Amino acid sequence: MLGDIGTLVLQGAMISAIYALIAIGFTMIFGVGGILNLAHGALIMAGAYIFGILVRETTVSWIALHPAIAFPVTVVAVAVLSWGLYQVLVRWVEDNVVITFLATVVVAVASTELVIYLFGDTPMGMTLISGALNLEPFGINARPRYVQFAGFVVSWIAIGLLWFYITKTDDGRSILAASMSERGAQLTGVDLHSVRAKTWLIAGALAGIAGIFLGSTGSATPLMWLNPLALAFIIVVIGGIGSIKGSVVAAYFIGFLEQFTVTFVGQGFRGILSLVVLAIFLLYLPQGLYGREFVHD
Amino acid sequence: MANEDNNNRDPGKDGNGAVGRRTFLGAAGAGAVATTFAGCLGGEDEALTIGHLAPMDNPLGVGSDRTAQMAVDEINENGGFDGEEAELLTRDTRTEPSEAQDVTEELIQQENVDLLVGTFNSETTQSILDLTAEFDVPFMITGSADPGLITDFVGDDYEEFKNVFRIGPINSDFQSESIADYCEYLSELHGWDEVAFLRDNAAWTEPFGEHVPDLLAERDIDIVLEDALSIEIDDLAPVLSDVNESGADYILRFFAHINAGEMLGIWHEAEYEFGIEGIHVAGMLPVYHAATEGAASYETTSQSGAAGVSPITDRTQPFVQDYAERYEGEDEPPTQAPMYMGFNTYDGISIFGEVVDAIGTTNTRDNLDEFVDEMLEIDFTGVAGQISFYGEDSDYPHDVEEERGDDGTITNFPMTQWTPEGDIECVYPEQHQTAEHQMPHWMQ
Structure with missing residues (x-):
């Protein structure tokens, strides 16, 4: 029993850290621009595939970077992709919610086609850090991999940096302001367009990090964007749409809930409890845990 | 639509x-x-x-x-x-x-x-x-x-x-028998006699779920863990922890829907002391070893034709060479x-x-x-x-007949294993064997 709880805490913490990365970018984009970015999952997938191409010797033989170099390159690349997606497509249609919604769906579906065209649908494996820690001598029945620990640490570093940026710098505070009230932000001289572009850049970077960890704990596949996108939805609704703090809290809530189900109920029930919780929130607390940070004009 | x-x-x-x-x-x-x-x-x-x-x-x-x-x-x-x-x-x-x-x-x-x-x-x-x-x-x-x-x-x-x-x-009833015989081979070779039996929760694995437990029991092989996993599963770490806890000598898994790449990755990195055997459709892909960056090493899967690595008949290898030259x-x-x-x-x-x-x-x-x-x-x-085919009055009319060796075991459902070098070897049955089954290097 104690061992089970140890496993639960450990695995839950590590999975939740990745969930937080997945959800924060999604919630930021919604909070600032009111845009439901369904291509968010595609950006996560881009992170996995770009990292895979960079570190694997077999995909493109003349590029085989050390993971420590490939990691920042991938994060920057996905951030730029995300920024580009905003500049090239979304900014022209963002005033129309339905068109934006459709446009980002199209991007997501097209990304699957592109990946199948380029790499086929064979799962692509990749290594960030190899090895695992055997915790059985400590009474915990788990052998977590170093890459999971790395995911946990990197997630919190990213969240810390983001928090610092948003609350302590003028630049960052303009994002927070825009997410609270666009009109208020504009009245204080905030350039909304540039704030939104920055949000996409940051969301892209976080998606890139999440993609790298998803790819190196599992593998990259053409439909790997679906689950993260569904998770992002659940987490964001529970945390409160637009709230970064809410996303982090909800990511841990969902991560632990899933792990709890797996440990004590059974593997097959993994996702069901989260959906039940989602339904409860939608019915009784639709603004989510920290929904007040997001105020409509 | x-x-x-x-x-x-x-x-x-x-x-x-x-x-x-x-x-x-x-x-x-x-x-x-x-x-x-x-x-x-x-x-x-x-x-x-x-x-x-x-x-x-x-x-x-x-x-x-x-x-x-x-x-x-x-x-x-x-x-x-x-x-x-x-x-x-x-x-x-x-x-x-x-x-x-x-x-x-x-x-x-x-x-x-x-x-x-x-x-x-x-x-x-x-x-x-x-x-x-x-x-x-x-x-x-x-x-x-x-x-x-x-x-x-x-x-x-x-x-x-x-x-x-x-x-x-050959149909899954015969496949179950052949897999059970393979388990007996592993038992004789490595002394492995405790099995974690995992399968996709899907129609195609039901005959295995029905027959394999009895067939293993007849061969004095114990199933210490049995589970039909959701085909939507995306975190296999807890499953591996459970297998480890059960003390199984190997996982006998039947996966066509589940992407077992993650399982193989964890298995290698954590050096879990059990083998991974059975049927894994993704693992039959000739580029699978490269796709998983070697994590497929030591996993086995059975497949008709044994991926062309063994001269099952005189025609097998010329056929595969011809295929490779063409494509x-x-x-x-x-x-x-x-x-x-x-x-x-x-x-x-x-x-x-x-x-x-x-x-x-x-x-x-x-x-x-x-x-x-x-x-x-x-x-x-x-x-x-x-x-050759079963006739009208048999249990399986018009089904392909299983081939049996001198000892009566089925021989036309060969088992292949990925080597650490990325080659495929046919490890079972003996008639078609190109190499002996290898335990993972951390268990040897």
């Missing part, structure tokens, strides 16, 4: 996922064109046409299409099918019964095919059995192993469904060897060639009885093994 395929999340394992928009539009377009011209074209009765059905977004289907073309080309060049040249028409069934029915109907009614060959997942195969029976079109199953496809149709109403034959693989320049996998369905499809068309030569006509639909009689006479040396 066009959005349906987005619901699938398991690309590459059974062809269920990643159904492309291109594929959909292509198929829809073909369907539309076919319907438009249905009235005016009629069929050309003269030419011999062979219809091939497979999920073409899946390497299994691609390999099967290529071997079908090889067989047709070879026979055309060597005097033809009873003197006639055949044309191969491949249609993409995806893994959807409704799609399979549409394209089968087109092949039968517009193209007047004289043979249908292929189909991968059991649901798809089952969906077209009625249609082929109604029009008396010989149908050779080359990708599905569900025993029910034979017992519930040919077995149940022989007159109606006598057009249906299975070329391979090594292609982008789309599999390029080194077809996957199991390709072996069976090749054998199916080759057998068809022999049978029409013997009955002296390629008009099989009007001469079905002669065709069936001749099929039942056949004892054919194929690339996947020696092929």
